[in-house]
Amino acid sequence: MSTEDRILEPGRIEDPLGEIRFLSLPGRDLFTQRADRFRFLAPGHALGGYLDFLALLADAQQEALDRFPPLPPPDARERALCHEHGMPLLDTRSRPRNPAWRAGLSLILRQIGEADLPEATRQTAVGLMSVDESRLEEMADVILAGDPNAAPPHELPLVAAALQVYWVHMASILGEEAFARLEPAGVCPVCGSGPATGIVRAHGTEQGLRYLCCSLCASQWHMVRVKCSNCEATHGISYYSLEGSNGAVKAESCAACNTYLKLLYLGKDGGMEAMADDLATLALDMLMDEAGKARSGPNLFYHPGGA
Numbered sequence: 001m002s003t004e005d006r007i008l009e010p011g012r013i014e015d016p017l018g019e020i021r022f023l024s025l026p027g028r029d030l031f032t033q034r035a036d037r038f039r040f041l042a043p044g045h046a047l048g049g050y051l052d053f054l055a056l057l058a059d060a061q062q063e064a065l066d067r068f069p070p071l072p073p074p075d076a077r078e079r080a081l082c083h084e085h086g087m088p089l090l091d092t093r094s095r096p097r098n099p100a101w102r103a104g105l106s107l108i109l110r111q112i113g114e115a116d117l118p119e120a121t122r123q124t125a126v127g128l129m130s131v132d133e134s135r136l137e138e139m140a141d142v143i144l145a146g147d148p149n150a151a152p153p154h155e156l157p158l159v160a161a162a163l164q165v166y167w168v169h170m171a172s173i174l175g176e177e178a179f180a181r182l183e184p185a186g187v188c189p190v191c192g193s194g195p196a197t198g199i200v201r202a203h204g205t206e207q208g209l210r211y212l213c214c215s216l217c218a219s220q221w222h223m224v225r226v227k228c229s230n231c232e233a234t235h236g237i238s239y240y241s242l243e244g245s246n247g248a249v250k251a252e253s254c255a256a257c258n259t260y261l262k263l264l265y266l267g268k269d270g271g272m273e274a275m276a277d278d279l280a281t282l283a284l285d286m287l288m289d290e291a292g293k294a295r296s297g298p299n300l301f302y303h304p305g306g307a
Ligand SMILES: [Zn+2]
Pocket: 188, 189, 190, 191, 192, 193, 214, 215, 216, 217, 218, 219
């Protein structure tokens, strides 16, 4: 691991916040793009088998998203309430989940159960098909609460995948104007989840701007650079990358709260996808863990010591 201790990012003078696009909602082809990226990364990768499985899972998520029934968006009263209290409109904790998410899960489980995958993986999917509704809702609650022991590690990605589809569906049918910046800026303004990673964009007026990527709904929201997304400290920020890597993925580490968040620099590799490239660089997480740094943001498919 190499460190660029105290060498801060080039001091870009950022535009006033009001002129920066603060939010990008996920596209309806999100999971197709994610599956493509997993397939690109898998060959020759130490975790190739797992990345191949995640590609098939992303295919199943796309199918579930394409077939998702229309759901009622938040009404005017809900919008006013969230605005008044500075809460995310699709908050995972306060807004009731529509049971439609379980229909998405069934579809995902059917596809995984029939896919060309190891028998144990297919059996996990088949086994989950007969789990009763209340147990599934309990599993969803603990996954969304960020509990690393939320569910048996082999069941976790399947249930989390269905929750992602539901929130991506809800987020993408609402326009960006439905959402507002929140304080603190370290949680998703759409659903209130933590960011899995950050992305530093490379093109146009957004060149050099940092966006945090939601671990659940895949929305991306702006946050200034060289600032800890966990505690908002602006001093004691260091950057780490894997020795011999091209520097496209770095861990932004904070001395104040002793956590880190991975940043993906699209200027170094424009093909990166937030979730796929996060999972393909778990070696960096392991080294940060050995250095005593905790990951600040969740990845719903990975928990240290779990998956
Ligand atoms: Zn979100």
